[in-house]
Amino acid sequence: MADDMRQRRKRAAEFIEPFRVKPGSKVRLGRDFDPSFKAGVKKRDGVALLDEGVRLLSEYQARLAAQDTWGVLLVLQAIDAAGKDGTIRHVMSGVNPQGVSVHSFKVPSAEELDHDYLWRYAQRLPARGQIGIFNRSHYEEVLVVRVHPENLEREKLPRSAKRAGVWKRRYREINDWERYLTDNGFRIMKVFLNLSKEEQRTRFLRRLDLPDHNWKFSTADVRERERWNDYQKAFSEMLSHTSTDWAPWYVIPADRKWFARVGVGAVLVHTLMEIDPRFPAVTKEQRETLREAKEMLEAQAPKGAAPDPFEHEQR
Numbered sequence: 001m002a003d004d005m006r007q008r009r010k011r012a013a014e015f016i017e018p019f020r021v022k023p024g025s026k027v028r029l030g031r032d033f034d035p036s037f038k039a040g041v042k043k044r045d046g047v048a049l050l051d052e053g054v055r056l057l058s059e060y061q062a063r064l065a066a067q068d069t070w071g072v073l074l075v076l077q078a079i080d081a082a083g084k085d086g087t088i089r090h091v092m093s094g095v096n097p098q099g100v101s102v103h104s105f106k107v108p109s110a111e112e113l114d115h116d117y118l119w120r121y122a123q124r125l126p127a128r129g130q131i132g133i134f135n136r137s138h139y140e141e142v143l144v145v146r147v148h149p150e151n152l153e154r155e156k157l158p159r160s161a162k163r164a165g166v167w168k169r170r171y172r173e174i175n176d177w178e179r180y181l182t183d184n185g186f187r188i189m190k191v192f193l194n195l196s197k198e199e200q201r202t203r204f205l206r207r208l209d210l211p212d213h214n215w216k217f218s219t220a221d222v223r224e225r226e227r228w229n230d231y232q233k234a235f236s237e238m239l240s241h242t243s244t245d246w247a248p249w250y251v252i253p254a255d256r257k258w259f260a261r262v263g264v265g266a267v268l269v270h271t272l273m274e275i276d277p278r279f280p281a282v283t284k285e286q287r288e289t290l291r292e293a294k295e296m297l298e299a300q301a302p303k304g305a306a307p308d309p310f311e312h313e314q315r
């Protein structure tokens with residue numbers, strides 16, 4: 001059994017290794033990562049892998065909640081139409097809804113702009129025992145805010161906080177914040193869904209052609225697409241500066257939806273395997289209390305009823 005788990009963990013680690021951004025490495029997305037890579041996996045096998053991942057996630061999540069020591073945060077970033085929503089739907093399809101929280105971050109509200117830029121993200125962190133997902137995240141603060149500097153103007157910062165070097169400083173602040181969270185029991189893994197420009201074009205067209213998908217399309221999306229190169233550059237810089245030993249980035253190929261889902265599932269399962277949460281052990285005193293309660297309930301059995309119908313299920 002233990003051997004089986006060790007094997008599984010090793011397999012998961014090997015599968016995700018090519019996607020991990022080595023801390024300190026200088027990333028150029030277009031050169032270093034292929035959006036259509038599928039690690040030699042066939043779609044049919046990929047779907048089976050995802051099913052296995054979903055089942056494992058559900059098991060681990062129950063233990064994570066029972067142990068109530070670690071919280072897990074999955075950060076999802078990507079360009080429009082890369083499949084963040086669908087990935088969340090599929091990967092989390094087997095877990096207990098009470099154990100997960102998903103937050104989507106939009107343009108900041110007036111109240112949010114009246115606080116420091118990490119404030120709204122800090123408020124939505126998962127609790128211990130929970131898996132939290134950020135659908136977009138604090139990384140927008142070095143992505144859309146960088147590509148469209150008018151966002152920075154709206155953040156009401158003192159002049160000293162907007163000077164040259166603001167992005168380097170934000171990378172450092174984000175790394176420090178994530179390190180603080182990790183040191184205190186919150187594991188953070190970050191996934192960038194890597195979509196090609198051509199695949200984005202066809203996905204946008206699909207949204208335009210299928211009436212049920214029209215709502216997903218916004219004219220802002222094509223305008224953002226015109227800034228493709230600026231975004232690729234901002235993503236590359238983000239990956240180069242914020243992949244750390246304590247909170248690494250994974251760049252998951254996203255041109256095939258099924259593969260992206262397998263990849264994200266594997267990253268999440270692997271982290272949970274590393275945490276290896278356990279159901280709390282019952283102490284001697286607690287066992288005594290349980291035995292007393294059992295005797296009391298058995299004594300209350302009505303005439304003819306089995307004192308304990310589950311007696312035979314006991315180990």
Ligand code: AMP
Nearest residue numbers: 104105106107108136140141144145151
């Ligand atoms: P969607 O994910 O399609 O619902 O869009 C959310 C929008 O909110 C995107 O256009 C993001 O660029 C924008 N957004 C998210 N976070 C921020 C932020 N911190 N500052 C400015 N815009 C943001």
Ligand code: MG
Nearest residue numbers: 080216218221
């Ligand atoms: Mg959108």
